[in-house]
Amino acid sequence: MDATVGIPPAVTEETRPFWDAAAEGRLVVEGCSSCGARSFPPRGMCRSCRGRSMEPVEITGPGRVYSLTVNHQRWLPGLEVPYAVVLVEFPGHPGVRVVGRLRGCPPEEAAIGMEVGIGFEPGPGGFAIPSFVAVEGGEPSAREGEA
Ligand SMILES: [Zn+2]
Known part of the structure; x- marks a missing residue:
């Protein structure tokens, strides 16, 4: 794995x-x-x-899910499983693919091509680890200039 x-x-x-x-x-x-x-x-x-x-x-987001996998292994105490790990690419930035956990939707709803925003989560050693947030209905709701 x-x-x-x-x-x-x-x-x-x-x-x-x-x-x-x-x-x-x-x-x-x-x-x-x-x-x-x-x-x-x-x-x-x-x-x-x-x-x-x-x-x-x-x-800046949103990006699109290029590939994904669902993790069922509880490799840390207190880790909520299962969760989806997505590989995300960004329009206008060929060559960039970033991996991270997907939040904001159940793992079984994760799909290739879905739109995701960029988020960060606290990780080991006080580092902020990239993760991604499902964009509701594919709307670009979290763009800059939000009212
Ligand atoms: Zn160059």
Whole structure:
């Protein structure tokens, strides 16, 4: 079974901007200042042109579920199971896929292609861990400029 969540964060030179932004509730990926390609997870090198001039680029929702799995294993005490873990891609940001727990709907209602917003949850060691929130009826209700 894949252990896609619960991996203790490894803070390195490459991932620090990600965790710093996560602590503020923002999702950032790497953007290449040479060719503009986006990369996630951060690795300090462009996957497209192999340039090393990467800068943080903030991503806002909603994203779309690209694939999903439902976890039934209680690998931490007090963990509510089952829950869905989704791999999410973002329109306009090819190359970026972010994994996280899905909240806001029962796991059996998780579906490929469904629209999700970005959220963060407290994780191990005080880190904010990315997770995703089901968007009711697919409406882009949580965009900026909300009244
Ligand atoms: Zn590049």
